[in-house]
Amino acid sequence: MSSVDGAPAVLARVPAGMHIDGRWVAAIDGEEFESVDPATGRVIARVPRAQAADVDRAVAAARSAFDDGRWGEAVSARDRARILHRMSDLVRERRDELVEIEVLDCGKPLADARGDIDEVAFMFEYYAGWATKIAGDIPPVGSDALSLVVREPVGVCGLIVPWNYPMLMAAQKVAPALATGCTVVLKPAEQTPLTALCMAAIAEEAGLPAGVLNVVTGFGVEAGEPMLTDPRVDKISFTGSLGVGRHIQRTCADQLKRVTLELGGKSPNIVFGDAPIAEAIVGTAAGIFGNQGEVCSAGSRVFVHASVYDEVLEGMVAQASAIRLGSGLDESTTMGPLVSARQRDRVRSFVDAAPGDGARHVFTGALPESAELAEGFFVAPSVFEVPDHSPAIAREEIFGPVATVFRFEDVDEVVRQANNTEYGLAAAIWTRDINLALTTARRVRAGVVWVNDSQPAPSESLWGGYKQSGVGRELGRYALDAYLETKQIYINLGS
Numbered sequence: 001m002s003s004v005d006g007a008p009a010v011l012a013r014v015p016a017g018m019h020i021d022g023r024w025v026a027a028i029d030g031e032e033f034e035s036v037d038p039a040t041g042r043v044i045a046r047v048p049r050a051q052a053a054d055v056d057r058a059v060a061a062a063r064s065a066f067d068d069g070r071w072g073e074a075v076s077a078r079d080r081a082r083i084l085h086r087m088s089d090l091v092r093e094r095r096d097e098l099v100e101i102e103v104l105d106c107g108k109p110l111a112d113a114r115g116d117i118d119e120v121a122f123m124f125e126y127y128a129g130w131a132t133k134i135a136g137d138i139p140p141v142g143s144d145a146l147s148l149v150v151r152e153p154v155g156v157c158g159l160i161v162p163w164n165y166p167m168l169m170a171a172q173k174v175a176p177a178l179a180t181g182c183t184v185v186l187k188p189a190e191q192t193p194l195t196a197l198c199m200a201a202i203a204e205e206a207g208l209p210a211g212v213l214n215v216v217t218g219f220g221v222e223a224g225e226p227m228l229t230d231p232r233v234d235k236i237s238f239t240g241s242l243g244v245g246r247h248i249q250r251t252c253a254d255q256l257k258r259v260t261l262e263l264g265g266k267s268p269n270i271v272f273g274d275a276p277i278a279e280a281i282v283g284t285a286a287g288i289f290g291n292q293g294e295v296c297s298a299g300s301r302v303f304v305h306a307s308v309y310d311e312v313l314e315g316m317v318a319q320a321s322a323i324r325l326g327s328g329l330d331e332s333t334t335m336g337p338l339v340s341a342r343q344r345d346r347v348r349s350f351v352d353a354a355p356g357d358g359a360r361h362v363f364t365g366a367l368p369e370s371a372e373l374a375e376g377f378f379v380a381p382s383v384f385e386v387p388d389h390s391p392a393i394a395r396e397e398i399f400g401p402v403a404t405v406f407r408f409e410d411v412d413e414v415v416r417q418a419n420n421t422e423y424g425l426a427a428a429i430w431t432r433d434i435n436l437a438l439t440t441a442r443r444v445r446a447g448v449v450w451v452n453d454s455q456p457a458p459s460e461s462l463w464g465g466y467k468q469s470g471v472g473r474e475l476g477r478y479a480l481d482a483y484l485e486t487k488q489i490y491i492n493l494g495s
């Protein structure tokens with residue numbers, strides 16, 4: 001990163017350059033691009049704009065680091081664990097500066113960024129624990145042979161991440177990849193490159209050997225795409241949009257690269273008539289308005305039983321009107337700006353088109369008044385009622401603070417409607433009836449189902465989507481499978 005006049009002092013803590021083969025380097029052609037504070041629209045940093053030649057160097061570094069065993073045979077699993085623990089400690093030590101950098105780069109409120117960075121620290125700790133526990137199996141094959149099933153790292157991993165939880169999405173891939181002994185080229189989103197660079201600095205300080213974690217900053221087509229076709233890359237793990245996910249799956253098919261995809265959603269949030277209403281209202285609103293609605297699992301389709309419909313709708317409006325938009329750095333802010341002018345315009349176009357498209361406008365909140373924030377990318381939270389899935393806002397992933405509310409009468413109908421989407425990432429169910437909760441949870445085609453809650457994503461558990469929401473699973477022990485190959489070694493014990 002090169003500094004920008006007048007930029008906040010904390011940005012001096014972001015290393016200058018991308019991290020390739022243990023060195024901090026500029027792009028070969030010297031080009032840079034700008035990172036912007038979405039609350040003000042001001043440029044806060046310039047970072048190297050990687051091209052294919054830069055990615056080539058990063059992949060070469062990761063390939064050598066994998067092939068010469070410096071992160072494999074040369075280190076014990078204990079040593080890998082120790083380095084991951086050290087990374088976790090350093091994230092905790094630098095929490096305040098990482099939080100501030102994250103807020104400046106992506107706009108989210110301080111409280112949310114604190115949650116993210118704390119989970120990043122835990123993520124490294126959690127996978128440090130796994131490093132020493134990845135074990136194989138000895139299936140019985142008869143008395144004259146021994147069959148050993150062993151787990152081995154998949155190799156060089158290209159990790160491509162989005163901007164809504166920048167450091168957390170990166171850690172979600174980097175931590176299990178490193179725990180299994182893989183080497184990495186990480187490409188953060190163009191909007192939010194800064195904390196990925198901080199992560200590389202932390203890894204370096206923690207003693208990670210050079211070349212094991214490389215970070216290339218830049219645009220998808222220039223800095224991401226070359227990894228898809230490079231035969232030295234064994235695995236791509238991607239979090240982002242469905243369109244790019246499909247392109248990655250198609251492109252990687254040529255070399256049968258291993259692919260994990262974490263994509264979008266249009267998740268149902270179902271409030272039954274016997275729900276704990278106060279909690280359901282707060283959780284439902286948080287499920288769509290939290291993190292500015294820039295959440296892949298946002299509960300963007302709210303289904304409310306007719307018997308509590310008016311009460312829940314009124315409650316959601318009350319929750320939305322209590323939201324305070326502002327700079328993420330202001331402690332009293334509860335909703336920050338969207339990440340970019342482009343994202344703001346996209347969300348606004350959905351909101352503007354909704355009334356003419358069969359949705360009934362119920363509420364839109366207030367934008368911040370401060371002149372300082374006049375150029376920020378703010379979108380106020382809004383609530384729409386929809387009769388069915390025909391309005392575009394009821395079907396498409398908006399990735400902004402826009403709730404669409406449906407009325408339902410019976411369980412079969414709401415399950416059918418909940419599943420009436422190409423996506424299948426998450427769902428929330430609010431009811432006091434345990435049988436109803438569990439039977440509905442099993443009928444909803446989604447990878448994550450919350451009962452009487454919305455959005456928790458504990459790193460120890462599981463994440464990932466059914467249908468068009470993705471391929472493979474992340475978090476918990478399930479993420480390890482994404483970075484491991486499985487081998488049989490058969491030993492003849494007979495004559």
Ligand code: NAP
Nearest residue numbers: 161162188189190219220224225240241244262263264296
């Ligand atoms: P995106 O446009 O798909 O971008 C995601 C990442 O892919 C960015 O780093 C992007 O680079 C890169 N990329 C773009 N084109 C590429 C190409 N041809 N080859 C290689 N890399 C390429 O998604 P986004 O708009 O940043 O993020 C929002 C989407 O992510 C939403 O759809 C959301 O649902 C999804 N998401 C899913 C999860 C989950 O866990 N399921 C979590 C968070 C977000 P640039 O930065 O240059 O575009």
Ligand code: MG
Nearest residue numbers: 035036105191
């Ligand atoms: Mg930014």
